[in-house]
Amino acid sequence: MSIRIGIVGYGNLGKGVELAALQNKDTELVAVYTRRDPAAVKPLSGVPVYDVAELEHHQDRIDVLILCGGSATDLPVQTPKYAAMYHVVDSFDTHAHIPDHFKAVDQAARMSGHVALISCGWDPGMFSLNRVYAESILPEGQTYTFWGKGVSQGHSDAIRRIEGVRDARQYTIPIESALEAVRSGSNPELTTRQKHLRECFVVPQEGADLERIEREIVTMPNYFDEYDTIVHFITEEELLRDHAKLPHGGFVIRGGSTGVNGENHHVVEYHLTLDSNPEFTSSILVAYARAVHRLAMTGATGCKTVLDIPPAFLSPKSGEELRRSLL
């Protein structure tokens, strides 16, 4: 029996979930749900597309609903709403608002007897797991998270809002010397500027004042002012040719000490290098949809995060097979 998956929202993430559900032998994509005109949405796999309103009536068709909306305005409304009807997975990634989101989703899921997994992906998600494992094992130490090299959509958008900018792509780049210092086990104090570099590829409008655009980027509060920022002006052709993909990745590194006098140093490093941020995130969402399905079958209810899920639940293999082949 396959795990029947429904997708809400067919953007980059929804398309990635579709591909991941096809790639896994024990999952079956049943339908895509959209707030747009369903006739205008054409899934690659040809599955039916419905208006989200139909979700009121499709409970018997779907085991787990994967919510592929944005964290700013979609998920705070959608996840509690659909957790009252389905087992759900979301990728809510506004770290500061996770406690509030958890509370709202937990109430809806508990009252209706569903399992709702929030904040799934790689950060929050796999990076969170690695922070918790490493800190639990090495209580005396320091954890560092680096992001990149990869495209930050938020920073790219911020550049696009500057007058005279037609399009832009911003890469967040971890600084190699900072990585090396952390890997050495010296647990250095690092400023924002020492950890990451920001590189921007900007397509200006014709006749725009390039000096002003560059100044507005590098001095932009919160987004760029605390970083060393490199700005390149390029043509639209170059942007499409060289910067069409959405690569990303990063590092979680913990240095810690053990011994009678803390004389032994240990470094735990987790490193992702991703050609496609949305496709990797979607692959995580589908593995956790499997876990949610299993957890629901144990009778669990309420809001969960990746920290609450036994790793074996993510795998299609049985416990016996895992112990034999992967332990």
Place this chain on the structure above:
Amino acid sequence: MSIRIGIVGYGNLGKGVELAALQNKDTELVAVYTRRDPAAVKPLSGVPVYDVAELEHHQDRIDVLILCGGSATDLPVQTPKYAAMYHVVDSFDTHAHIPDHFKAVDQAARMSGHVALISCGWDPGMFSLNRVYAESILPEGQTYTFWGKGVSQGHSDAIRRIEGVRDARQYTIPIESALEAVRSGSNPELTTRQKHLRECFVVPQEGADLERIEREIVTMPNYFDEYDTIVHFITEEELLRDHAKLPHGGFVIRGGSTGVNGENHHVVEYHLTLDSNPEFTSSILVAYARAVHRLAMTGATGCKTVLDIPPAFLSPKSGEELRRSLL
């Protein structure tokens, strides 16, 4: 209320557990149990030492017993025996015999209502977790495990058994070009010889035939014949001065593909660099003793592995605190 820990066996691993239990604020080391003369064992922390026979009567003093014996002969007997009396954690690491060990321990733990976590450490252990997470997320791909640079006790022992050898230390070293090929995402086929190098530091007895010793090492079946092996002859002083520590580490790397035609490649890498193999392993055992204690309080029984344990159970922090600070 602290988690009360007992240690069975006071070798390198037992000493590491003692240090880790002291380092964690919510664990308390209660006693060491030994098969030797208890008067001859002097724990660093001054905790009492008892004959293992006393374990028949100490159930009310101890929450979790950490078994620090060897996998060859100690744990196959000890873990089922003590799982019938206590919640236990062991570091059974003979991969091929894990299914049998699981079965014996599961029966003892279930019948007596205890939780028994086996095969805890970094491989099996943290490496297993990373193999399962990465394979579950990227079902189409290839996983590679590399060990080192580090001291292999088994290989060092094998050299010591050669006639004319007084002492020896063997380092397992991952080959950089193999690591680079794997990190490139090309999912190469690698032979045993291409993955690891073996470097041996040998103290010969006076007048021993060095050429014969070297030949016996490099041609030793299973241990060395399939590897490129470098042999250095050194003095006992040099061995004590330069090779007294037990460093280790390694890599779990999975390369996998997603996309319509598998066009997007992703690499997930987990990397440990450890000054002290036994102290890092012990630190993992203590974090999982915390998890076993919590799991037992939920009413669970039977044999478990790290794959069955929700990550949050390893941390002294509450779910709320983890969601706020580490998710």
